[in-house]
Amino acid sequence: MKTLFLLFLMAVSQQITAQETATVNIIIENIANxxxxxxxxxxxQEGFMKTKPDFSATSKIKDGKTTITFKDVPYGSYAVSSFHDMNENKKMDFEANGMPKEGYGVSNNPVLMGPPTWEEAKFEVNKTEKEVTIRF
Structure with a gap:
């Protein structure tokens, strides 16, 4: 009886700690070059535009397009921000007036008049595969 009870507890604890995850494919189009x-x-939401992102990547561009894939992404709400680092200095460059010199985009492709907000850019990961398209 003790063994049966322990097996039951192990099975329940695995179900509680098992977290559903997804593959997220991010397609970026309309890149200048x-x-x-x-x-x-x-x-x-906690880290959007504030701290190091939960997932990050760099990718080469081919024919004005690139795709980045993240695997094992826990279900939840996320937002993506990206930019075209033309000179590969690992930072976004700005004009003297504060306007970006390099192309950029965020999830949901909002029309921006300043930095994007969480509400403008958020999307749900709630199935095994999610595709997000961003246009620069």
Whole structure:
């Protein structure tokens, strides 16, 4: 009886700790040219545009397009921010007036007049595969 009870507890604890995950494919289109690379971060609300992203990647560009895939992403709400690092200095460059020199985009492709907000950029990961398209 003790053994049966322990097996039951183990099975229940595995179900409680098992977390559903997904593969997230991020497609970036309309990139100005194939110079440099794309830097991308995918974050939960707590870290969006504030801290190091939960998931990050760099990718080369081919024919004005690139795809970045993250695997084992826990279900939840996320937002993506990305930019075209043409000179590969690992930072977004700005004009003297504060306007970006390099292309950029965020999930949901909002029309921006300033930094993106969480509400503008968030999306749900709630099935085994999610595709997000960003246009620069």
């Amino acid at each position: 194939d110079q440099g690379e794309i830097l991308l971060g995918m974050s939960t």
